Structures are given as C-alpha cells and as structure tokens.
Amino acid sequence: MTPRISDLQTRDFSQFAQYLNDHISDNGAEGQPLFQPIARVDCHFAGERAAGFRRALDVVPPTPGWRRAWVALTGKDRIVGHVDLRAHPAPYMAHRCLVGMGVHREWRRSGIGQRLLDVAIDWAKADHQMEWIDLQVIASNAVAIRLYERAGFTETGLIRDCFRVDGGQVDYLSMTLPVRRD
Incomplete structure (x- = not known):
C-alpha cells in the first residue's frame, strides 16, 4: 500500500x-549513521523542543x-x-526557509522521502514570498544527499x-534549492 501525504x-x-x-x-544507533547532530543521550523529541515545534505550526x-509539516500515513x-519547512531564525531571511525530514526505518528507500520532499517544494513554489529552500545534512549521510x-x-x-557527537567529529553540508527565479 502506498502511504498518502497529508498536512x-x-x-x-x-x-x-x-x-x-x-x-x-x-x-547513530547500532551501526546506523547519524542523521541529526545529536548525541545518543539526547535523541528524544519532548519538552520545549516538541512544544516549540507544535507552537510554530500555528504561526x-x-x-x-512559522512552520509547516506534512506526514506520510499508511492505511x-x-x-x-x-517533512517540514520552517522560517529561518535570522532576520531578513523571510524569502528563504529550512527543510527537515525523515522516514521510518521500515519505509526507507521506498520513494516516500521523494514524495514528501516534492510536497514541501510545491508548497514553497506556491508561496509567492518564498524563493529558496535551504538545508543542512550530515556530510556522511550519502543516501540523504x-x-x-x-x-x-x-x-x-x-x-x-x-559538531563533536559521541566522541566523533561530524561534518555538516549546506545545500539549497531555488524555488522561484523572477
């Protein structure tokens, strides 16, 4: 069954x-690569981190x-x-946004990541103020890149x-996508 994408x-x-x-x-668990620059002891989504994400959905x-998010849902x-898009935290960057995303371990390499990314890109293209989508990715995450x-x-x-995460050095790669060229 192909998951559906929803706000x-x-x-x-x-x-x-x-x-x-x-x-x-x-x-970074059990031989998995890092996909977030977060130590194993901090790999949880709760408290102010979750509350801030939730509040931003209403902006x-x-x-x-502001933040917008979409999920892939099974039957x-x-x-x-x-996948989520969010405002850059720096002033004077309202024409750019940041993307973040992830896919459940059982659904990786199934095409869901591309579908989710396409939805976010389409949203940014429809927003007349948005001109760029930026991201940062762990440089060793070849699949995501x-x-x-x-x-x-x-x-x-x-x-x-x-970053220095769990005793290792982590390189961070920045990437961008123009969504509007006037």
Whole structure:
C-alpha cells in the first residue's frame, strides 16, 4: 500500500511526537549513521523542543517562527515519514526557509522521502514570498544527499568538524534549492 501525504494537523501532534521519538531513536544507533547532530543521550523529541515545534505550526507565514509539516500515513493512519519547512531564525531571511525530514526505518528507500520532499517544494513554489529552500545534512549521510540532489538541491558549503557527537567529529553540508527565479 502506498502511504498518502497529508498536512500535519495540530490535533494529531501527539501521534507525530511518538513517531518522531521512534524515528530519532535510530540516530547513530547500532551501526546506523547519524542523521541529526545529536548525541545518543539526547535523541528524544519532548519538552520545549516538541512544544516549540507544535507552537510554530500555528504561526502563519511569513510571520517569523512559522512552520509547516506534512506526514506520510499508511492505511491505519500510522505515520511513516515527515517533512517540514520552517522560517529561518535570522532576520531578513523571510524569502528563504529550512527543510527537515525523515522516514521510518521500515519505509526507507521506498520513494516516500521523494514524495514528501516534492510536497514541501510545491508548497514553497506556491508561496509567492518564498524563493529558496535551504538545508543542512550530515556530510556522511550519502543516501540523504543523493535524495536532495535528485530534487535539485546543490551544495553551498561544507563545515568540517562542525559538531563533536559521541566522541566523533561530524561534518555538516549546506545545500539549497531555488524555488522561484523572477
């Protein structure tokens, strides 16, 4: 069955938080690569981190602090992937947004990531203020980088040894996608 993509509704946020906690638990676990620059002990989605995400869903773009999210749902409304766009935190960047995403371990390499990314890109293209989508990705995450390149993102810079996570050095790659060229 092909999951359907839907806007994340605030009433479904507790289910989303459960999904994201499970998803983040894979970060660097048992031979899995890092996909977030977060130490294993901090791989949870709760507290102010979850509350801030939830609050941002109610902020209307282009108001600073906005966020939009979509989820991939199986037949029984089980979340198996997500993508979100959010405002840049820096002033004077309202024409750009940041993307974040993930896919449940059982659904990786199924095409859901591309479908989710396409929905977010289409939303940004429809927003007349939005001109760029930016992202940062762990430089060793080759699977994610290939997905972003297939979607048209290009590399804008690499910060070597950007993070020290669980005793290892982590490089961070920045990428961008123009969504409007007037």
